[in-house]
Amino acid sequence: MASKSLKNLTGPLSGNNPVIVQILGICSALAVTVQLKPAIVMGLSVMVVTAFANLVMSLLRNGVPSRIRIIVQLVVIASLVILVDQVLKAFVYDVSKQLSVYVGLIITNCIVMGRVEAFALQNKPWDSFLDGIGNGLGYGSILVIIAFFRELLGSGTLLGFRIIPESWYIAEGGFYSNCGLMLFPPMALIIVGCIIWAHRSFNKDLQEK
């Protein structure tokens, strides 16, 4: 793989991360992270949609007049999301119920639209496809970090498996209790704030003056 293609793939993982650097696609990033499993499924769904939306729009880029490109993009993205939604309903119905409206909201997820606008309309199909995969992974990795803390501290489990032993809990005569606040929406925002804080402490060039 050429180094430029590799850069498209790995850039969005940290230095150009869609969630914590470009501040895109926050809505769904926060809402589906109470548990790890829906977060992983959501990350994969967004990756598939971004990659294929980029690929299709990159193939069409010379044939679509720029005045109507937004509508064309929405149609392409909406069709891909409907496909993903039907697949989720067919194979992982319980997760699909948990994600509820947020699967539909991939359509208005700024990452998909933003990458198509900013990258796929100027680049070749293969590069665009890799860019989509990279941004999907960058988005998914943040989702997994948030969900890891929220599920571990909020319910004491990871992917549904118990991590914190039952005997530690106060009900069983121990000293520990779950942080119920972690299950509420506001904590997701505060965790993202802390991730940005940590990330920018290491990447000084991203700090705002």
Added chain:
Amino acid sequence: METLNLFISSIFIDNMVFAFFFGMCSYIAVSKSVKTALGLGLAVTFVQTMTVPLNYLLNEYVLAPNALVEGVDLSFLSFIIFIAVIAAFVQLVEMVVEKFSPTLYNQLGIFLPLIAVNCAIMGGSLFMQQMVGAGEINNFGQSVVYGLGSGIGWWIAIVMMAAIRERCTYSNIPAPLKGPGIAFIITGLLGIAFMIFSGIQL
């Protein structure tokens, strides 16, 4: 009474931003001054009040099972129909406002196209569809009320946020937290404050 309850809860309890994170992208990006926040909030409330009832009608008479043709369930098409209605409506509003009120157009101009991809609008319509299924919205009037209420909730949230961020410019924030970092933490704290409304029932 039920309708009033729906209105209050869509503004405060099920607030678009603090309870569901809808429209976060523009919420973080445009909340740097109160004036622009007021403009965007107005535009979102207007579009929301119009598109939720429109999508309600489509949902009721086209998409629901057995609505259009006996024995046909078109609900899998709802994503694409809703987004098409929203995009078309935003385009229409932009043209009408440009023609009849150039001053308002200059104020809202840059925000109008942004609204088409604001998740609050799409999310409002999808939630409306869910609430119809759950029997919380039963008629056209209630869908108008829900659209208006959720729009106002978003408006309140972004104006509050902008006012706080204007004050923040004078405070001494650690360098890595400046900009989006502190904005997220403030939103989280505001969300905790809004949690006191949960459980209110009229």
